[in-house]
Amino acid sequence: MSDLLVSDIDYLSGVHTMMKRLCLLLATSATAALGLAAPAHAATATNPCGSLSLWATHAASADFYDRNGDRLECRPRVAGPGRDNYKLPLNNGYKFYAFDGDKRTGVTYVNKRDNYFWAWTVGQEDDRDWVGCWGRCRHKLFYDANDLLFLDTGNGSRRVSSRTFENNLAGADNFSVIYTRGRAAVNVFSLVK
DSSP, rough: HHHHHHHHHHHHHHHHHHHHHHHHHHHHHHHHHTOOSOOHHHOOOOTTTSSSSSEEOHHHHHHHHHSSSSSEEEEOOOSSSOOEEESOOOOOOOEEEOOOTTOOOEEEEETTTTEEEEEEEEEEEEEEEOOOOSEEEEEEEEEEESSSEESSSOOOOEEEHHHHHHHHHTTOEEEEEOOSSSSTTTOOEEEEE
């Protein structure tokens, strides 16, 4: 009789384990089918602004264009109304800018082998960076596959590969960055050529 009970318990334990695996498989499949398993930016960030350029909101425009709080906006290449971006994740890093025509800002050196570049940037209003610099500062900025890299060559910002991004970095003087130090961070780099 005790042998029968042990085998029944083993059988029920096996059924229980099998049911747990089946439930996990069904939950994973349903999550993937709904698109919830991937990070929010993986499927939607290829062209988040249509024909507009992706840009880190400046303090002067944040109240108008950053209703979802992701610190990014879509703006025209020339003067005109912008709009909020609703397709990228929140990022709480430092905001840096280089402005087209401002000879004091822009990329000065690119190291493709180690995935970083040096640039003179202008920070967000009077926010200090990690070494206490504010205003015009020189930064060494790393990028990797974890980051969101965008390039606008005339028809809206498109997400690009690291290689395409770095091939357009040399001399770039029109970009915005939301940057957090550390390789695990998801930084946003957006170049406008």
